[in-house]
């Protein structure tokens with residue numbers, strides 16, 4: 001039995017899980033950029049839309065992983081997949097992603113996207129081994145509305 005077998009993947013609970021997940025993201029390294037959208041009021045707003053797409057991995061009462069998903073009716077998104085550094089490479093990231101995909105499919109999502117920092121090679125290797133393809137003919141644009 002591997003470590004990942006002792007891990008429960010469950011829906012994020014607000015506000016109880018917020019602090020632990022924020023800390024996990026803050027300590028996850030350069031690949032996770034925490035912004036205004038990660039503050040409690042913005043997370044609460046996000047949860048009003050699709051609360052079941054925010055997942056945590058729990059092991060012995062400790063939150064060791066998290067991923068925040070979204071679905072807009074056409075495409076899905078995956079944000080902030082992270083696993084605590086001391087329990088990486090044990091399949092927890094994969095379990096989180098698989099459960100998110102199961103829930104996205106159940107909503108009718110046929111394609112989803114993620115953003116990854118150019119030099120986040122660990123994450124890039126992880127994604128490319130799991131069916132993700134770099135869309136190198138596209139540029140990602142962003143615009144602030146508020």
Ligand SMILES: CC(C)(COP(=O)(O)OP(=O)(O)OC[C@H]1O[C@@H](n2cnc3c(N)ncnc32)[C@H](O)[C@@H]1OP(=O)(O)O)[C@@H](O)C(=O)NCCC(=O)NCCS
Pocket residue numbers: 002028029030031032080081082083084087088089090091092093094095114115116117120122123125126127129
């Ligand atoms: C990306 C990330 C979430 C992957 O999480 P993880 O739990 O380590 O992922 P997994 O264990 O499922 O898979 C990771 C690697 O461990 C390997 N692995 C899985 N079980 C293993 C085991 N029992 N023994 C050894 N290796 C194992 C996997 O094959 C994989 O390696 P590979 O991609 O080089 O083949 C994690 O590295 C992370 O939190 N990074 C920092 C945050 C970040 O940058 N996130 C991405 C934002 S875009």
